[in-house]
Amino acid sequence: MENFFQISNSVELIRAAAWVAALVFCIGVGVAAVVDFKTRRIPNALIAVLLATWAAWHALALILGSNWQQGLFATLGIVPEACVSTLGELCGGLLLGGGLLAVALLFDKVSGRSSFGGGDIKLLFAVGLYLGCYRGLLCLAVACVVTVILALFLARRYSSRAKNELSEASEKPAWAQDGSSPQTLAEKSTEAIQESSTEVAQEPRTGLLQASAPFAPGVFVGVICALFFI
Numbered sequence: 001m002e003n004f005f006q007i008s009n010s011v012e013l014i015r016a017a018a019w020v021a022a023l024v025f026c027i028g029v030g031v032a033a034v035v036d037f038k039t040r041r042i043p044n045a046l047i048a049v050l051l052a053t054w055a056a057w058h059a060l061a062l063i064l065g066s067n068w069q070q071g072l073f074a075t076l077g078i079v080p081e082a083c084v085s086t087l088g089e090l091c092g093g094l095l096l097g098g099g100l101l102a103v104a105l106l107f108d109k110v111s112g113r114s115s116f117g118g119g120d121i122k123l124l125f126a127v128g129l130y131l132g133c134y135r136g137l138l139c140l141a142v143a144c145v146v147t148v149i150l151a152l153f154l155a156r157r158y159s160s161r162a163k164n165e166l167s168e169a170s171e172k173p174a175w176a177q178d179g180s181s182p183q184t185l186a187e188k189s190t191e192a193i194q195e196s197s198t199e200v201a202q203e204p205r206t207g208l209l210q211a212s213a214p215f216a217p218g219v220f221v222g223v224i225c226a227l228f229f230i
Contacts, residue, residue: 010064018075021057025050025072025130029220032123036216042119050126058086072130078227084132092136097125100140120215127219131226139222146218154213 028050032042057072071084104116128136 014061014064015075017057017060018072021053021072022076022078024053026223028053029123029127029216029223032119033214033217033220036119036214040214041117042123042216044119044122047119047122047126051129054089054126054129071132073227079135084135088132088134089129092128092130092132092134093125094128095133096128096136096140097121100124116215120219123216123219127223131223135226139219139226142222142225143215143218146221147213147215150217151213 028046032046035046036042054072061070061075069086071079071086071089073079074084100116100121104121124136124140127139131139
């Protein structure tokens with residue numbers, strides 16, 4: 001009887017820890033989406049928290065003698081047990097992170113410009129650890145679709161803003177607005193173009209997806225879809 005209660009308490013503790021780990025994962029990916037959208041960067045500290053949480057939960061399950069080979073979300077019953085195991089989670093991390101790294105390196109070599117950032121690759125590695133191969137690939141597919149839609153939206157928004165600014169500037173000559181002569185205006189325009197070129201050259205992201213839309217928001221939507229709607 002005593003062993004029964006010990007096992008029961010261990011199972012409850014593992015499930016409680018699994019809920020905490022799942023909450024950390026979902027919040028962490030959500031924070032990564034917000035930060036990436038605002039700054040086009042994903043902090044390494046955030047990725048480290050996700051990896052440490054995943055490793056800590058599996059270590060706890062191993063110490064308590066539970067079925068540590070069962071995946072995190074399979075333990076919670078969110079996904080079928082047969083879908084995600086610890087081995088499947090490891091394979092998912094290597095498949096998503098390693099696969100995206102290989103694609104990025106190939107794209108960089110062929111096109112001569114950078115594509116995905118290191119933060120995107122590390123985030124997908126962490127996501128693969130939690131979701132496994134199958135649901136990790138579903139997450140990646142949804143993320144790509146969402147990122148393309150977001151890129152089109154942002155491109156249209158920036159294009160409209162540029163047209164409005166150009167229309168406002170063309171209504172009245174700039175030299176007439178501030179009293180500058182046409183020659184002075186030409187010199188100012190040349191300086192502005194040079195400064196703009198310098199800023200573009202210093203942009204941390206120069207790839208197609210990076211320049212047009214962040215990737216982490218799409219990953220967040222993909223995680224939600226993979227866990228609860230697919």
